Amino acid sequence: MKKILKNKFSQLCNHVSKDYELYVPIENEGIVNFSRWEDEVNINLEIKTNTSPKNFVFPQSETYLKFKSEGKKLKIERVDEEREDYVLFGVRPCDAKAFNLIDHVFLREPVDRLYEEKRNKGVIISAACVEPEETCFCSSFDINPEELKNGSDIFIWTLENSIIWKPLTEKGEELTKKLEDILEDVNEKDLKELEIVKENIRKKIKELPLASLNPQTIQGDLNELFESEVWDQVSKSCLGCGACTYVCPTCHCYDIQDFDGQKNSLRFRCWDSCMFSDFTLMAHGNPRVNQKERFRQRFMHKLVYYPNNHGEYACVGCGRCIEKCPVNMNIVKVIKKLGGEI
Template sequence: MKKILKSQISQLWKRINQSYELFIPIEKDNKVNFSMWQEGDQVNLEILKTNSSPKNIIFPQTETYLQFEKNGKKINMESVGGKKEAYVLFGVRPCDVVSFNLLDNVFLREPVDRFYEERRNKGIVISMACSDPEETCFCSAFGIDPENAVEGVDVATWDMGDKILWMAQTEKGKMFTQSLKDLLKEATEEDEEACVQLKNNIKEKVKNLPLSNIDMKKIDKSMKDLFESSIWEDFSAQCLGCGSCTYVCPTCHCYDIQDFDGGKSGERFRCWDSCMFSDFTLMAHGNPRKTQKERFRQRFMHKLVYYPNNHGTYACVGCGRCIERCPVHIDMVKVIKKLGGEL
């Protein structure tokens, strides 16, 4: 295990920025999001969750695939998607790291999304344990330990107040750590004991969170029973169909392909889409889900039933962003408990 004093952390960022694009939680206009670091930026590592997940670094909200230009009777086309520069994501919370693994299940299966694959391969992910989980967190329901390193992270870190403890987890992480050996010092036995105590404190906090008692096994019912449940009518009646929940969700991955026609030139691009929108999967004959009830049901059935049936894990990491952002206070946890017959 390594360590670095917080008083030296800006030196670390400068060093990383020499070889990589560095994305880190930056505070701007009273919001914190993962942004490309520049010297002088207001970094906020204390905030538990960024306003939006860092998903947009590996799966951008909009991404141009192809640019084309008409020259007489000829059309010149150029592929422009993907990620060309190596980058580092610093300070990703465990729930968001796990969300990357869930996206991998979708985009790295055959046929592989080459642009997504390129972005994933170019990145180094550095996680940071959640020292102070919030009341809207329920990641433990999905087997995520916010105090530990999770699968898929290259380097795990822990905020110890005056210092950050650092532990490489993958070969990529070990090579990266080696390149910073003059800045990272060996952690002492006291440092490691303090880290164990921090982990125990986090674990106790998670146990006492108001949403920590979710039992996902209670919704282990037949697909037919869940699909025909009466709860969809009740909850969807409140839903505005604004799509806020899907846009802050770290695991939502639906997208649309659009063409921009600029006359003699144009481009083809991908942009996020939402199953909560009335024109989602719109086809020539119309929309297969005509009511808000059907669209609302699709969102939750996908996360809790369809995705698990295909990949063996739920398509939710319990970050709680959807609970915080919903303008009419629709609660993911209440839906889960209602499906399980608890409410």
């Protein structure tokens, strides 16, 4: 492990930005989101970003084909974005885990080249969650906010006067080597302080309102869960606005659209939501005709279908859906209902 003094943090960012596009959590009017690093920006590593960083590997909208017509001839051009190598600094453990979950979707055969190219260009630096929020429940999904063993390239802890730096992958080792002039070796005092920080995180996690949430209380086979009366109860208040899917770091559904520009047109994909009435709309109609069916699809996917296929739940407990839902309906209430808790 290495460390860097906090008063040298700008120097660290300067070094990183020489070889990479550097993105950090920047606070603006109380809201924190990842933005390109510049001198004098207000970096905040303690507050969870308002939106997840999945946009860096799976943009909300991206063009991948262009069409040009000349008379009866049609020329099709594949769009290859020249993405620079980039670093995401300060990713929360929940969001780092989310990258792994959507990897299962986009990196299995047939591999999604748009996603793969962006994923390969990035270096993920995760930060220990020293200030978990009351809406957080990542530990319910076996995510350790004090230290990730995998899922990112470098893991950091913020101490009183320094930042502890631990590379986890070849990418992480490569970046660490480039910074050897400004990184220092840790000492015994640093390690003792680090253990105190970890213990404080563990205590805070145990005291969170949702610390006891357990998705494994959901029992029954697929048909039983699908036909459960719970869906009638929990879906009644849903507005179908899709806010939960747009802030979710693991949602990955998208639509494909063509923009008709007469002689110059393009094909792009954009985020979609299973909560929308026209989601998967086909010539014969929509296979899910009401909000109950669409609501059920979202949560059956996260809590049943995805784990059946990949052995993990498609939720990381970030709590953003709790914060953003206008009618206070979220995955926590669904888990408790299906598990017979409420």
